[in-house]
Amino acid sequence: MTGRQTSGVSVPGAPTGLRERKKRRTREALLHTALRLFTAQGYDRTTVDEIVDAVDVSQRTFFRYFANKEAVAFAVQEEVDARFLTELRQRPAAEAPFEAMRRAALRAWSALSDAEDDDITAELQMRVYRMIESTPALHAAHMRRHIGLEQQTALLIAEREGLDVEADPRPRVAVAAFSGVMRMTGQLWGCRKDPGLDALRELTELHLDQLGPALSGSWRTA
Template identity: 75%
Template sequence: MTRRQTPGGPPCGPPAPPAGLRERRKQRTREALLHTALGLFDSQGYDRTTVDEIVEAVEVSQRTFFRYFANKEAAAFAVQDAVESRFLGELRRRPPAEAPFEALRRAALESWKSEAGPVGSGVGAELQLRTYRMIESTPSLIAAHMRRSVELERRTALLIAEREGLDVEADPRPRVAVAAFAGVMRLTGQLWGRRPDAGADALRELTELHLDLLRPALVCSWRTDRRDL
C-alpha cells in the first residue's frame, strides 16, 4: 500500500520499513518457498508437486513465488545455482600464478567452506543431499541437469582461458582440463549421494580425494604394486 500525501502535512499511512528489514523479509520468504518446494519434491515427487501446493503451504500468492523463481524447475535447481555461483566466484579469486588445474581444485574445496553449510542461503548439507537425490531420480530433471552441466563447463573453460590469456576457440587445453575436472566432480557427487554418512565433511573429503587422484590415474602406471606373472 502506498502512503498518501496530505496537502501541507506529512504522509499518511504506516512508514515503509527500512531497506535492510525489507531485504531480510524477502530473504526469509525466498528461503521458506525454497525449503517448502524442496521438501514437497522430496516427499511426493517433483512431477506431482504443483506451484499451487507450494504457495499454499507458505501462505503466499503465486505472484510472490514467481518473483523469486522463474518456474518450478528453477526452484529445484536453486541449490545447485548457489553451488555453481560460489565455485565460479572462488575460481575468479584464485591467484594468477596458480596452474589451471590447481586453481580449479582450490576453488572447488574453498566453495564448500561456509558457516551456512556447503551451499549457503540457509540450505544445509542434508537438504542439498535430498535435492541431489531427487534430481538424480527424476528423468525430466536429469535432462535439465545435463544441459546445465554443459553450460557450467563452458563458463569454467572461458574463465580458465581468460586467466591464462588464451583463446578458448583456438587452444583446446582449457576445455580439456575442465572436462577432466567436471568428470571427477560428477563422480564425486554420485558417490557422495550414495553414502549413508553423506554430509558437508564427507563431500569435502571425497572432493579432495578424487581430485588428487586424477593426475596419478592419468599419467602413472597402475601396475606399480603388482608382481608380473
C-alpha cells in the same frame, strides 16, 4: 491462483533493510518448503499451488522469486556454481589450472557448509540430489546446466592462462576432466549413508588428488 499477497510485497515507507530481510525470508521459506515437498512426495507430483499454500503467499509472489519449479529445485546448486566461479576468478594467477579449480570447488562447498541452516541441511541436500538424478526432466536439466558451467569455467581458465579457448583445446580438456571427477564424486556421495558435507569434501579431495596421477605415467607396479 490463490488470493493471498501476504509476503514479498513492499510496504510503503518501510526501511530498505527491513524490506530486504522480508524478501529474503520469503524466498527462503518458498525454497525450503518446495525442497521438502519435492523430496517427500516427488517433484512431478508437487504443484506451485501446494508450495504457496504451505507458505501462505500467492502464486504471484512465488514467480517473483523463481521462474518455475525447476528454478527452485536447482537453487542451491546455482548458489554453489556461482560461488565456484567467483572463487575461481579470485585464485592466484600462479596456481596451475587444476589446482585453481580444486581450491575454488572446495571453498565453494565450505561456504555452503558455513551458511548451512536448520532448514537446508546436508541430509536435505543429498535427498534433493537423489531426486534430481532420478527425475528424468530434472536430470536432463542438470546435464544442460553442467555443460553451461563447463563452458563458463573453460573460458575463465583460458583467460587466466592467456589462451584463446577456440584455438587451444587445453582449457576445455582440463575442465572436462575436472568436471567428470566432480560429477563422479557427487554420485558417490549421493549413494552414501553419511549425508554430511564433510563426507562430500573428503570424497572430492580424495578423487581430485588422483586426477593428475591418473592422467600421467603408468599405473602398473614394477
